[in-house]
Amino acid sequence: MRQSQLLMPTLREAPSDAEAISHQLMLRAGLIRQLAAGIYTYLPLGRRVLRKLEQIVREEMDLAGAQEILMPAMQPAELWQQSGRYEIYGPELMRLRDRHEREFTLGPTHEEVITALVRSEVSSYRQLPMTLYQIQTKFRDEKRPRFGLLRGREFLMKDAYSFDADWEGLHRSYTSMYEAYHRIFTRCGLYFRSVEADAGSIGGEGGTHEFMALADIGEDTIAVCSACSYAANLEKAEYGTKKQLVREQAKGEKELSAQLERHHTPDIKKIEQLTDEFGLGADSFIKTMIYLADGKPIAIIIRGDHEVNEIKVKNKLSASHLELADQATTELVTGAPAGFAGPIGLQIPMLADFAVLAMDSGIAGANEKDFHLGNVKPDVHLAEALAGDYRNAEAGDCCPRCAEGSLTLYRGIEVGHVFKLGTKYSESLQAKYLNASGSMQPFIMGCYGIGVSRLLSAVLEQHSDGNGIVWPRSIAPYQVHVVPVSVKDPVQMDLAMHITARLNEGGVDTLLDDRDERPGVKFKDSDLIGIPLRIVVGKHAAEGAVELKVRKAGEIQKCGLEEAISFALGSEY
Ligand code: 9G3
Numbered sequence: 001m002r003q004s005q006l007l008m009p010t011l012r013e014a015p016s017d018a019e020a021i022s023h024q025l026m027l028r029a030g031l032i033r034q035l036a037a038g039i040y041t042y043l044p045l046g047r048r049v050l051r052k053l054e055q056i057v058r059e060e061m062d063l064a065g066a067q068e069i070l071m072p073a074m075q076p077a078e079l080w081q082q083s084g085r086y087e088i089y090g091p092e093l094m095r096l097r098d099r100h101e102r103e104f105t106l107g108p109t110h111e112e113v114i115t116a117l118v119r120s121e122v123s124s125y126r127q128l129p130m131t132l133y134q135i136q137t138k139f140r141d142e143k144r145p146r147f148g149l150l151r152g153r154e155f156l157m158k159d160a161y162s163f164d165a166d167w168e169g170l171h172r173s174y175t176s177m178y179e180a181y182h183r184i185f186t187r188c189g190l191y192f193r194s195v196e197a198d199a200g201s202i203g204g205e206g207g208t209h210e211f212m213a214l215a216d217i218g219e220d221t222i223a224v225c226s227a228c229s230y231a232a233n234l235e236k237a238e239y240g241t242k243k244q245l246v247r248e249q250a251k252g253e254k255e256l257s258a259q260l261e262r263h264h265t266p267d268i269k270k271i272e273q274l275t276d277e278f279g280l281g282a283d284s285f286i287k288t289m290i291y292l293a294d295g296k297p298i299a300i301i302i303r304g305d306h307e308v309n310e311i312k313v314k315n316k317l318s319a320s321h322l323e324l325a326d327q328a329t330t331e332l333v334t335g336a337p338a339g340f341a342g343p344i345g346l347q348i349p350m351l352a353d354f355a356v357l358a359m360d361s362g363i364a365g366a367n368e369k370d371f372h373l374g375n376v377k378p379d380v381h382l383a384e385a386l387a388g389d390y391r392n393a394e395a396g397d398c399c400p401r402c403a404e405g406s407l408t409l410y411r412g413i414e415v416g417h418v419f420k421l422g423t424k425y426s427e428s429l430q431a432k433y434l435n436a437s438g439s440m441q442p443f444i445m446g447c448y449g450i451g452v453s454r455l456l457s458a459v460l461e462q463h464s465d466g467n468g469i470v471w472p473r474s475i476a477p478y479q480v481h482v483v484p485v486s487v488k489d490p491v492q493m494d495l496a497m498h499i500t501a502r503l504n505e506g507g508v509d510t511l512l513d514d515r516d517e518r519p520g521v522k523f524k525d526s527d528l529i530g531i532p533l534r535i536v537v538g539k540h541a542a543e544g545a546v547e548l549k550v551r552k553a554g555e556i557q558k559c560g561l562e563e564a565i566s567f568a569l570g571s572e573y
Pocket residue numbers: 089092093094108109110111140141158159160202417447448449450
């Protein structure tokens with residue numbers, strides 16, 4: 001391709017509203033342009049990378065035995081009403097009407113559509129297992145689209161759905177997809193971890209894993225063990241407790257007479273204020289948070305230095321909705337404003353985290369404005385509380401799986417998500433098959449997603465330097481950049497065009513910078529767009545020599561024409 005013809009509008013600076021490095025680079029290197037919030041056009045360079053990502057996904061899906069289909073984006077509302085999800089999703093679900101006033105959604109995902117398809121086209125166990133996939137545009141009207149392709153409103157997803165006769169079959173399909181995902185992300189040059197995850201609203205009985213690209217911009221946090229393979233999304237991450245936190249029943253009769261100390265703490269309600277006031281660490285305090293679980297007030301009690309993990313609380317209570325109570329409710333159920341809430345005298349259900357139950361005593365709110373109580377003894381005052389793991393795991397916690405490891409936290413970008421759905425959709429949509437003993441049974445399903453456009457951004461978050469993008473060779477828009485220093489010099493141009501022709505014939509995607517620009521401009525642009533290998537045709541052209549620069553290495557070496565070509569035809573860069 002001749003760069004003088006290429007639509008590649010580079011920018012000296014990234015627009016100020018682009019915060020993520022990947023977003024800045026895609027704008028500066030001319031890969032995308034925004035049409036509206038969260039909605040982008042892929043320009044030629046961006047489209048070429050996206051296509052290479054799709055191709056890697058497609059190859060590995062096909063190798064895993066999945067069959068590619070393409071489903072519509074427009075989905076009849078009736079299907080979502082049958083699955084019961086039409087009401088669950090709010091403004092995030094794009095809705096529209098056709099000319100006959102019939103309601104449709106623009107698909108954010110395709111469980112309903114694929115289940116309806118298989119319901120009518122697959123009827124016997126002999127046809128199972130079957131995994132179908134597509135690579136298609138999804139629509140989700142995010143409240144705050146941001147960071148370019150990381151959180152868009154119209155994006156490219158590979159979504160696959162497996163159909164099995166039983167759970168053993170699903171475990172095999174799931175494992176096959178899981179392993180294909182490892183191959184895909186490895187081939188894309190991504191640094192990633194697969195982590196245990198929370199099944200969330202999608203439900204499904206059998207568990208789920210997420211594939212996280214490690215990046216500080218990531219919205220997710222994962223906990224990873226230093227010694228074994230344990231890794232989990234923080235929503236779900238457990239932690240080991242050195243000494244088993246057994247609730248020794250208080251010896252003899254309960255020491256109800258434990259001496260509580262009343263402290264006057266006017267307007268001292270935040271942990272930071274309390275630690276100053278009492279000259280104690282946050283782990284000496286007992287934090288009581290009032291929540292509404294499906295509308296009913298409950299108290300979550302954790303140690304002062306910990307954070308409530310709302311997903312764990314929701315799962316423990318099998319609640320579908322959990323939110324912090326507002327001030328008024330807090331005052332109503334505790335008799336005091338937030339910050340003075342405590343476990344003593346509460347008439348609502350209490351959930352106490354293991355770590356707070358392991359405290360001998362602590363300081364808690366007195367359920368009275370401007371007062372705290374010292375010498376609160378959890379094994380006396382929290383004897384009725386529902387014990388559990390209600391806090392976020394933290395760096396340094398010991399691993400819940402192996403004895404010696406400890407947990408480290410990382411930020412991650414979710415680029416893949418695999419679910420065991422079970423019969424969640426085959427039941428609600430009545431999708432059944434005739435089993436070997438002649439009776440109808442609902443399919444056992446799994447679903448498997450990769451955010452293909454998000455993956456492009458995730459790779460960029462990990463592959464750049466101060467001069468711009470450093471593409472992994474497998475997904476670079478072009479693999480070799482041939483840069484003649486002076487396009488007016490016929491010797492240089494002839495050699496540059498010769499090299500370009502030889503490499504294209506050899507199946508190497510090559511970009512020829514035939515622009516009549518100063519060398520400095522050409523080299524800066526070349527560094528910015530991050531093509532893995534640059535061949536400079538300059539002053540040595542007359543003697544048939546060129547200069548090679550491997551983008552990720554940086555040093556420049558002079559070599560002969562044939563040497564350069566055979567290096568470029570290889571894959572050592
Ligand atoms: C919606 C809207 C947003 C959504 C969903 C539905 C996420 C929704 C979860 C999934 C699960 C899997 C198949 C590929 C892998 C992920 N956001 N999810 O179901 F209506 Cl507006 O999409 N789907």
